[in-house]
Amino acid sequence: MRRIRSVKRSVRFPVSATLLRRLALASIIANVAIVVTGGAVRLTASGLGCPTWPRCTDASYTTTQEMGVHGVIEFGNRLLTFAVGLIALAVVVGVLLHGARRRELLPLAVAVLFGIPLQAVIGGITVLTNLNPWVVGLHFLASMVVIAAAYALWRRVGEPDGPVVPTVPGPLRALALVTTVVSAAVLVIGTWVTGSGPHAGDHGAARNGLDPEAISQVHADGVFLLVGLSVALVFAFRAVGARRAERAAVVLVAVELGQGVIGFVQYFTHLPAVLVGAHMLGSCLVLLATLAVQWSTRERRPVQADREAATPPAEVPVPVGA
Structure with a gap:
């Protein structure tokens, strides 16, 4: 029984740096995409396609046929937030399974994950304030901060320790x-x-x-x-x-x-x-x-390279009589 437990404890699902970096890149792309789709909401005058938040209407969380294309566009952008959040969650799980460097990478991954619902809340406030332009601007800038954190994570995953x-x-x-x-x-x-x-x-x-x-x-x-x-x-x-x-x-x-x-x-x-x-x-x-x-x-600079640089070269024996 002890042996079975020890085998179970030794089972790991490691995530390679390559896979983790791809997930981080996907997070950058997804957050840029939601900025563009958010712009499409505003540019098609669909900002109040769902006139309230977090529901789409007072009686429904989803758009209704009476709300027309504006409701579809606004609700579609809200749904995309969940997709972006799932990618961010996948990055956090990937960092946790990555192993040795998770203490260093986890704060950035968590910042991106929690930044997405915070950005969504600001988006909800824009609806509740009837698209106050200052709140709309803050909504955009919040996305920029999340993108910056996602980029920092992507770059850090690709760097060596040191x-x-x-x-x-x-x-x-x-x-x-x-x-x-x-x-x-x-x-x-x-x-x-x-x-x-x-x-x-x-x-x-x-x-x-x-x-x-x-x-x-x-x-x-x-x-x-x-x-x-x-x-x-x-x-x-x-x-x-x-x-x-x-x-x-x-x-x-x-x-x-x-x-x-x-x-x-x-x-x-x-x-x-x-x-x-x-x-x-x-x-x-x-x-x-x-x-x-x-x-x-x-x-x-890789730690190994630093150690090699700090290690003095081995002495070469001089032949007797030279």
């Missing part, structure tokens, strides 16, 4: 951090622009009262600053021979330019829904590219 070592000089790490802060500020100001524009999510929803032209100009100025800092990072990383960081900065500049083109075209074409949706996807890509640059300024 101490963090900078790959660029201190001033360039500071410049990368400033770029990250400006990128976050641009995202925040972007929600103010959205809150002042025509796509309220419902024809009767209020706007934030900011002048659309003035706040759009502030947003554009922030984008110009962000692009300038990113271009500076490209040349600075190249000057110190940090090739990995340079490639990440080049990708960031390319994403920013693409996002900028979409932004300008949508502004001068009076904000067509398709371009606004593409701009929301671009916001997620800018965030991910910015985080990639931040990550490229450091690396983890």
Whole structure:
């Protein structure tokens, strides 16, 4: 009997780093997707397709035929939250079964898992406040935080164990951090622009009262600053021979330019829904590219490599008479 119990205790279902990283990547993709579908809810004026929360109507948790296509779109986005949550739960289970590094990875995985229902609650508050533009903006920014945590988990799973070592000089790490802060500020100001524009999510929803032209100009100025800092990072990383960081900065500049083109075209074409949706996807890509640059300024050195570097070379015996 003891032997059977010991065998049962020894049974494990280990999750490889490769599988765990794929799950973490799936979590990133799912959270980006729900941002895009949430944008579709607003851009189709379906924000109040389910006029209450957590129920869809006072009498039903699901959409009804009388609510039409707007109810289907809003309810479909709510259902997608469960799918995103299941992926996050799978990541947490994968971390627990991964074994040795679960203490290090578990906080990030749990943060993503609990961030999803928190984001859903904020979404519910947007419905209960009749799509208050400030709450809608907070709903979007909460998704950005969850995406950032999911990205951090994905990168950490792919790294070896060991101490963090900078790959660029201190001033360039500071410049990368400033770029990250400006990128976050641009995202925040972007929600103010959205809150002042025509796509309220419902024809009767209020706007934030900011002048659309003035706040759009502030947003554009922030984008110009962000692009300038990113271009500076490209040349600075190249000057110190940090090739990995340079490639990440080049990708960031390319994403920013693409996002900028979409932004300008949508502004001068009076904000067509398709371009606004593409701009929301671009916001997620800018965030991910910015985080990639931040990550490229450091690396983890394998513990084994550190030990080998610290071990003095073995003495070579000198032949007698040499």
